[in-house]
Amino acid sequence: MAMTGMLTESFELGPIRPPSEAYSLLIRVTRNCSWNRCKFCPIYKGEKFQLRSVEAIKQDIRTARIIQDKIKELAWKSGYDGSLEEVAAMVCNNPPNDAYRNVALWLYAGGKNAFLQDANTLIMKTGELVEVIKYLKETFPSISRITSYARSKTAAKKSVEELIELREAGLSRLHIGLESGYDPVLQFMDKGVTAADHIAGGRNVVAAGISLSEYVILGMGGKKMWREHAIATARVLSEINPDFIRARTLTIHSRMPLHNDVASGNFVRETDEEIIEEEKLLIENLECHSSFISDHIINLLQEVEGKLPEDKEKMLAVISRFQALSPEERANFKMGRRLGIYGRLDDLNDARRHEEVKRAMDRLGQDGNGADDKVIFSLMERFI
Ligand code: SF4
Known part of the structure; x- marks a missing residue:
């Protein structure tokens, strides 16, 4: 491809996005995490939180547009019978930089979704975030879904009216790390929120009509608090009634502050069997109309998925099947x-x-x- 030598533009990217946003255009609107103290989270440790200016974000959006146009031009010129998909796949396999890889992957998947990074986008002033979202939609009319991460505490501080303004601008879904609904666990993990904050923040998002994805971490209570963790988390989720509940399983490595608690015996990890028993208790106690999703390889039983309440028995049957094995x-x-x-x-x-x-x-x-x-x-x- 003769033109690849001209593909030099780039824009800023953050380190993560949810698995469900693997094919989204990534636009970094803030840097790192405004809290950054959770013991189980290594992602932004050592990095300073920063707001980005609206102008800097708009510049990145413009650059993403230039990259999109160049890939389209390449598709047209290389005689692939106008097959943007094929050219996007080729750029994706051998990208000049990560920004090109992201735009190519996004085009390959149809160019419909965007994800705003990093950990707590709602911390931006509402008016500025509205401006960014509108600009993103104007620049890319093909985008129909815009999602982002948020903290419950920040969502609780926004008024429902502000959240409605964001939805009307184009914000479709928020992903919130609930992790646990049990205050002693939240406190031990230094999550910086209470169960009440989770409920207030989650309910605000639901009331504003923004789709809500809440993440829970199985194993978060350790051997000491697993039962309370499961029951309280189910209660908090039932009060929020999010669109999605996404399960993750606690995994610990040396880059997490929690590693020291494990080493000192302050936190004792559950075995896989104990975590599955905890998941059973959590599901049994859920009284909501959410979709329960296990979309991460880290979960032992990834097939425990379904729509609540109708699929509850089906999900519990998967757990019973595992427990009945020799x-x-x-x-x-x-x-x-x-x-x-x-x-x-x-x-x-x-x-x-x-x-x-x-x-x-x-x-x-x-x-x-x-x-x-x-x-x-x-x-x-x-x-x-
Ligand atoms: S709020 Fe989220 S991103 Fe920030 S430290 Fe906690 S888990 Fe990590």
Whole structure:
């Protein structure tokens, strides 16, 4: 492709986006996290929070537009019969920089969604955020969905009227890290919010008509508070009634402050079996009309998904099926999941994969009667 030498423009990108925004155009409106103290979160540690000026953000949007136009021009000139998808895929496979990769991936997926980074976009002044969202939509008329991360506390401080203004400008969905609805857990993890803040913030978003995705972390209560964590989290989620509840499983590595609590014995991790029991208790206590989603490889039972309340029994049946396995089969499944060999419980019936896991367990010195938790934990770290 002769033109690739001319593809030099770039714009700023933050480090993360939710899995559901993998194909979204990423626009960084703030840098890092305005709280940055949660013990279980390594993402922005050591980085300073910064607001960005509206003009700087608009400049990035303009650059994204130039990149889009260049990729379109490339598609037209390279005689791919106008196949933007093919050219976007080629740019994506060999991008001149991350900004090009992002725009190419977004075009490849149809160019409909955008995600505003980083951790707490609502902290911007409402008027400025409205201006950014409107500019983004004007610059890219193809965008029909704009989403972002927010903190409950910040959402609680915005009035419903302000949130409605944001929705009317084009903000479609907010992703909020609820993590737990149990105050002692929130306090221990230094989350900087209470269950009451979660409810107030979540309800404001729902009342404004913005789609809401709340993230919960299974295992967050540790061996000491798992039961209270499950029940209180279900209560808070039921009071909010978000559109989506997304489950994640606690994973700990050395870049997290929580690692020190584990080392000192201040926090004792649950085993996979205990976490599944906690998930069961959480689901049993949910009284809402949300979609429960397990869209992360870190969750042991990714097939525990469905619409509440009608799919509650179906989800609990998946959990019961896992719990009814023999200890050997449970160990095999846990190891297969953590090695990335299994996707769901049915995969246990695949003789080839079952044997592959068995051999891996032999190599790792497992006895087949119980995968060592330390090995499981270290395998899990590879996924984050
Ligand atoms: S508020 Fe979110 S991004 Fe910030 S430290 Fe906590 S978990 Fe991490």
